[in-house]
Amino acid sequence: MAPLDNAFHSLHQNGLLVLANVADAGGARMVERLGGKAVATSSAAMAWSHGYQDGNKLPLDLLSTTVKSMARVLSVPLTVDIEGGYSDDLKQVGQVINAVIAAGAVGINIEDGLGSPELLVRKVDVARTVADRAGVKLFVNVRTDVYLKNLFPAEQRLEELLKRAALYAAAGADGLFAAGVIDADEIATVCRETRLPVNLLSRDGLPSLDELKRLGVRRLSAGSSIAEFLHGAMGALVSSFLDNGQLDTHALKAHTYGELNALMAAKTE
Known part of the structure; x- marks a missing residue:
């Protein structure tokens, strides 16, 4: 069997790799078991699973131990979302990448995110250096938030995304995460204009898998999205149980990203 790093690269060469993002080892085991x-x-x-907000809040030791616990139960490749490297200090970014x-x-x-594309280029260079030192063919999937965070007016977004895609490809990225793009024509343009494998984020209005x-x-x-539903379902079940000692499964629905991130805000001292 090919090493997991080579295998993960190969999964981006043909067909569509569908990733069900999870938070812990139990979820990781379930995803593998389900195919x-x-x-x-x-x-x-x-x-959220550790009681922190999203947005560079999770301590490195918790990130590292969680990834280790997931890798322990898996026989398939594991890829980890490290936000913006949890820092804009390149030395600290290198420490995060080395840890995962x-x-x-x-x-x-x-x-x-809201940072400059040039800063992300430097972070990609750090990732390549750290991975080479570790002897791992790390798949660096670069997410650009031009669409997801509405960084530019709608009529400028596609052009800016393509500029960043070219910049990141030249920097040594292995994949482009065009999060927030849902229009079929724009998706086709992105896939045509970049040499990087294109990653999309599941959202309402996205074309079908076949498309x-x-x-x-x-x-x-x-x-x-999966975590949003799971936490929403847990909230509804807990509420019904506290009210009447029964687990009411009839009205389960997801929390929103905003509701969950607000819930995890640190308590004031």
């Missing part, structure tokens, strides 16, 4: 060809974390889901590789990850997601394959998409991620 997942690889397992991905959601930074938000992982943070040492814990068993063979892929990472790293994002530009995504036809358009050239190589990877589809659930993001935090």
Whole structure:
């Protein structure tokens, strides 16, 4: 069997890799048992599972031990969402990447967010250096938030995304996470104009799996959606049990990302 890092790269070459993002070892085991060809974390889901907000809040020791616990139960590749590297200090970013590789990850997601594309280029360079030193063919999936965070007016978004895609490809990225793109014509353009395997985020209005394959998409991620439903369901079950000692499953629904992130805000001293 090919090493897991080589295997993960190969999964992006043909067909559509569907990743059900999870937060812990139990979820990772379930995804593999249900046929997942690889397992991905959601930074938000992982943070919430430890009582932290998403957004560079999760301590490195918790990130590292959680990844290690997931890798222990898996025989398929594991890729870890490290947000923006949990820092803009390149030395600290390198420490984060080294920690998740040492814990068993063979892929990472790293994002530009509200930062400059040039900063993310430097982070990608750090990732390549750290991975080479560790002897791991790390799959660096670069997420650009041009669409997801509405960084530009609608008429400028596609052009800006393609500029960033070219910049990240030249920097050594292995994949492009065009989070927030849902229009079929724009998806086709992104897939045509970048040499990187294109990753999309599951959202309402996204084309079907068959259509995504036809358009050239190589990877589809659930993001935090699974965790949002699970926490919403848990809240409804707990509420009914506290009220009447019964587990009412009839009105289960997801919490929103905003509700969950607000819930995990640190208590004031």
